[in-house]
Amino acid sequence: SYELTQPPSVSVSPGQTASITCSGDKLGDKYVCWYQQKPGQSPVLVIYQDNKRPSGIPERFSGSNSGNTATLTISGTQAMDEADYYCQAWDSSTAMFGGGTKLTVL
């Protein structure tokens, strides 16, 4: 079965750029979306179709996808961005999630 791999954790200083990767075989041939989940809350869609932002999501969130890796980039990271982030793609009629990355804003 298809697998998406994310680093368990990423740390970033406030105001700096955070990059969270999601890897999978020929992932660039698929569309990827990203969800943010804060403790005790439901996931929130922050990026869809590789690089599109839903209404209400700040411009500091952006996405890219090429080759075997998709990347969620958060520019000018704020303390409120500390959360778990999950990538998701579609393969063989199944939605697949990455294992999640805990973003810590130090």
Place this chain on the structure above:
Amino acid sequence: QVQLQESGPGLVKPSQTLSLTCTVSGGSISSGSYYWSWIRQPAGKGLEWIGRIYTSGSTNYNPSLKSRVTISVDTSKSHFSLNLSSATAADTAVYYCARGIAAAIGSYYYYYMDVWGIGTTVTVSS
């Protein structure tokens, strides 16, 4: 604005069927080209997609759960449901329902979930 709300027993005995309902409000469950999904998350762990249903009744299930899962929709009541048979402690999790959007662009297909319920905790224990 569409809202989703999960409901159902918080405690299920092992070997019984786990049954949940997701009620859709603020919009019609049968309007637009939306899918309706179930996702779960064991405590401290990641998200696992369970399956989805289209308002036509067509379904897709996670292969790892397919033998035990049934998702159905009742458009007259604006809700869709999850049945997971032969429950075990491994099915203990927060269960979310979500609205999905899908389309194909050339040979590429995308599916993402843009509206989520608040989740409901289900514990499988005797």
